[in-house]
């Protein structure tokens with residue numbers, strides 16, 4: 001297995017069912033990735049160590065998912081200049097609206113690219129990472145074009161049943 005170009009991190013193993021959607025996308029496109037739990041408030045030292053060493057390990061994009069007071073993506077972004085893609089994970093009481101607002105409202109100077117809440121956001125974060133890597137990888141760019149074409153073909157083939 002080649003060195004991971006994308007690191008997927010998340011605040012808890014309970015985020016994995018959502019974050020798996022990013023991993024699946026990267027796997028489908030044949031992009032090497034690693035996925036691990038790094039908690040901003042429960043393992044802050046690990047979070048800093050991860051963020052500080054990611055670039056030197058060959059990681060080019062970080063996808064960070066968290067729920068609730070979701071400070072993981074922003075804190076990681078504060079410790080690296082790698083692009084950080086934030087995925088708001090649905091939370092127990094506020095259905096991920098808290099996660100979304102925590103991640104998206106970064107103060108000026110430290111950006112986090114924020115995606116939709118939940119599965120679609122995680123899948124799109126995977127696709128966005130692929131699009132960034134595809135800028136310097138013609139084979140990957142071709143796969144991305146093919147993926148879009150396939151999606152369009154599915155829509156063209158859609159037929160509505162039970163028309164009035």
Ligand code: RP5
Pocket residue numbers: 010011012013014015039065066067068089
């Ligand atoms: C956050 O708290 C995690 O990202 C997760 O979404 C949430 C709940 O964590 P667990 O209590 O399931 O470990 O840090």
